[in-house]
Amino acid sequence: MKAVEVRELVKDYGNFRAINGISFEVKEGEIFGLIGPNGAGKTTALRVVATLLQITSGSVTVFGYELPKEAGEVRKIISYLPEEAGAYKNLTGKEYLNFIAKFFGEGEKFQSMVQRGLEIANLGERINDKVDTYSKGMTRLLLVGRALMVNPRLAILDEPTSGLDVVNAQEVRRIINSSVEAGAAVLLSSHNMLEVELLCHRIALINDGKIVASGTAAELKKEYDAGNIEEAFVKAIK
Amino acid sequence: MIGNIIKKEFKELFTLSTLLPIVVVALVFGFVGQMVGNVGETIEEKPVIGIADMDGGDFSDIAMSVLIEKAEVIYDGSDAEEGLKEVREENGVALLVIPENFSQNIYANHPGEIEIYWIMRGAGMLDSVSSGVAEGLIQSVNQEISKELIQQDNSLDPALVLAPTTRIETTFFKGKKVEGLSPSQLSSMLISQSVVMPVVVMMLIIMAGVAVISSMGLEKENKTLETLLTLPVRRSHIVIGKVVGSALVGVLMAAIYMIGFLYYMRSFQISDINLADFGLTLGMQDYLLVGISLFAALLAGLSLCIVLGTFAKNYRSAQALIFPITALAMISSFTIMFKDFDTIPAVLRVLLFAIPFSHPMMAVRALMLDNYPLVIGGIAYAAVFTVIMIAVAVRIFNSDRLLTGSVQKRVGLGKLGWGFRR
Numbered sequence: 022m023k024a025v026e027v028r029e030l031v032k033d034y035g036n037f038r039a040i041n042g043i044s045f046e047v048k049e050g051e052i053f054g055l056i057g058p059n060g061a062g063k064t065t066a067l068r069v070v071a072t073l074l075q076i077t078s079g080s081v082t083v084f085g086y087e088l089p090k091e092a093g094e095v096r097k098i099i100s101y102l103p104e105e106a107g108a109y110k111n112l113t114g115k116e117y118l119n120f121i122a123k124f125f126g127e128g129e130k131f132q133s134m135v136q137r138g139l140e141i142a143n144l145g146e147r148i149n150d151k152v153d154t155y156s157k158g159m160t161r162l163l164l165v166g167r168a169l170m171v172n173p174r175l176a177i178l179d180e181p182t183s184g185l186d187v188v189n190a191q192e193v194r195r196i197i198n199s200s201v202e203a204g205a206a207v208l209l210s211s212h213n214m215l216e217v218e219l220l221c222h223r224i225a226l227i228n229d230g231k232i233v234a235s236g237t238a239a240e241l242k243k244e245y246d247a248g249n250i251e252e253a254f255v256k257a258i259k
Numbered sequence: 260m261i262g263n264i265i266k267k268e269f270k271e272l273f274t275l276s277t278l279l280p281i282v283v284v285a286l287v288f289g290f291v292g293q294m295v296g297n298v299g300e301t302i303e304e305k306p307v308i309g310i311a312d313m314d315g316g317d318f319s320d321i322a323m324s325v326l327i328e329k330a331e332v333i334y335d336g337s338d339a340e341e342g343l344k345e346v347r348e349e350n351g352v353a354l355l356v357i358p359e360n361f362s363q364n365i366y367a368n369h370p371g372e373i374e375i376y377w378i379m380r381g382a383g384m385l386d387s388v389s390s391g392v393a394e395g396l397i398q399s400v401n402q403e404i405s406k407e408l409i410q411q412d413n414s415l416d417p418a419l420v421l422a423p424t425t426r427i428e429t430t431f432f433k434g435k436k437v438e439g440l441s442p443s444q445l446s447s448m449l450i451s452q453s454v455v456m457p458v459v460v461m462m463l464i465i466m467a468g469v470a471v472i473s474s475m476g477l478e479k480e481n482k483t484l485e486t487l488l489t490l491p492v493r494r495s496h497i498v499i500g501k502v503v504g505s506a507l508v509g510v511l512m513a514a515i516y517m518i519g520f521l522y523y524m525r526s527f528q529i530s531d532i533n534l535a536d537f538g539l540t541l542g543m544q545d546y547l548l549v550g551i552s553l554f555a556a557l558l559a560g561l562s563l564c565i566v567l568g569t570f571a572k573n574y575r576s577a578q579a580l581i582f583p584i585t586a587l588a589m590i591s592s593f594t595i596m597f598k599d600f601d602t603i604p605a606v607l608r609v610l611l612f613a614i615p616f617s618h619p620m621m622a623v624r625a626l627m628l629d630n631y632p633l634v635i636g637g638i639a640y641a642a643v644f645t646v647i648m649i650a651v652a653v654r655i656f657n658s659d660r661l662l663t664g665s666v667q668k669r670v671g672l673g674k675l676g677w678g679f680r681r
Binding site for chain 2: 034068071073074075093096097100101103105106107108109110121125167
């Protein structure tokens with residue numbers, strides 16, 4: 022079964038067209054990356070799949086559930102990490118993980134989710150401090166832990182390593198890879214072309230609301246006779 | 260150069276959020292001023308009274324001439340029942356009955372009794388103004404009788420000359436007959452119902468309203484809203500959770516406020532008369548109804564707040580959005596504090612009924628006077644209002660509005676930095 026199937030998706034904000042008929046698929050156990058410049062439509066596409074925005078036209082299904090009709094079912098199997106996400110500042114890191122885990126399970130399932138979140142966030146004793154006292158990087162680690170602890174069938178990650186230093190970014194990439202090995206599908210967006218090349222099984226280059234090219238990193242580099250994805254992207258949008 | 264800085268400062272400071280509170284306060288003051296203006300007219304107007312003179316003696320003649328000169332007398336006869344009927348029908352303030360032997364008693368060194376039957380129509384702070392004016396008439400009658408007694412040099416008791424009459428008062432108030440009290444005495448006894456409930460409910464609505472609107476602003480400012488909306492929980496549960504959570508915070512805050520305010524109000528308690536002696540008391544079911552009315556109004560107010568909160572872009576803009584709620588709560592509170600629901604013009608009555616917070620403010624007084632339809636109707640109205648507002652909020656939560664705001668405007672205001680991320 023396809024994890025995500027997007028067909029001719031159009032999203033308008035009033036009379037402004039943010040996404041102009043894009044189509045792509047994400048397979049089970051695959052990391053699929055949307056890459057493009059600011060304002061290309063990456064976040065809008067991710068928000069549509071994450072059930073946050075309505076569809077103007079086209080269709081989106083997640084593990085066979087159709088949006089927006091079955092949005093409730095989709096929310097049970099996805100986890101979304103927005104680029105500029107925050108956590109409730111008056112809660113401690115652990116309380117925040119508890120709060121989220123309660124929506125996904127009870128008893129042992131709940132406990133194991135929180136334990137996994139603690140491990141992913143890896144904040145040591147600081148997990149018992151209020152989120153208000155965390156640095157940007159610590160908050161991001163907590164949020165990555167929150168997003169992946171629930172073992173989602175589809176993780177939607179908008180700039181997952183945004184705000185993290187090199188060491189933590191590498192750790193997050195490792196965690197994302199291990200989630201996929203455990204059976205999850207990942208749809209992510211990034212400005213960081215190197216990261217995408219390292220992490221994603223397949224990539225779609227998006228510009229001005231349209232997908233201009235898609236394939237594996239090797240296929241795209243070959244198609245555009247480029248040394249890296251960044252160069253391929255620049256050639257693709259010319 | 261300086262002009263450029265002034266222009267920038269003006270643009271920074273003169274925003275909707277700074278302007279709105281001033282406009283709201285001005286409107287509320289204007290509204291209260293309008294009411295006070297009417298009170299001024301009431302004081303200047305001659306009170307409408309009836310007189311039943313059963314004495315026909317020297318002093319009752321003096322009393323009659325004073326009353327006819329200083330009041331608008333709509334009944335001048337000798338039948339008290341007929342006089343009372345006339346006063347009720349003509350919206351009069353009181354019927355003054357001068358009983359037989361009034362003059363004889365005074366000549367015999369006993370104060371003459373004047374029976375006053377007051378018609379009280381409202382228990383607001385300003386509702387007893389016209390009866391207060393009528394009370395002034397009795398002072399004038401006393402003065403004229405005193406003058407006459409001094410001129411006659413009848414070597415009467417000086418205490419009698421200074422106070423030649425006494426009053427026996429009965430007040431008819433919305434079907435209740437209260438003996439021994441004038442409207443102003445009754446009104447001062449009901450001050451806690453007139454002031455405490457409106458103020459406490461107003462503070463409760465504002466405090467809980469701030470909590471729920473701020474919560475929406477904080478969700479956006481702290482970037483937690485998107486995560487919340489992708490969790491496997493119904494949007495209606497998110498809305499109800501926010502409303503009930505904020506209601507609890509509001510109730511706690513109001514309880515703390517109320518304790519202090521009740522101590523403050525005790526200093527205004529001018530009599531130790533027990534309201535229960537006059538049938539003006541609440542039973543268990545009445546207290547239950549007041550509680551339900553308060554809770555229903557709180558939910559109605561907070562569901563309206565959550566709809567307003569969806570317009571908040573951040574915590575700061577959320578603070579400005581509370582002002583419509585503050586204005587409505589202040590209008591209800593001040594109106595009910597000063598006037599009774601039954602004594603305000605029909606348009607204001609409709610407005611007051613339409614504001615769901617008005618109902619618990621009026622509930623205690625209404626239940627004391629057995630006005631159950633008003634209280635139960637208010638609860639039903641607040642419940643319907645809540646359901647409609649929650650439905651509207653859920654609809655907004657299910658749309659793009661929460662994340663994108665008013666799209667058409669955003670596109671149009673792109674140059675002002677209102678653009679959206681795509």
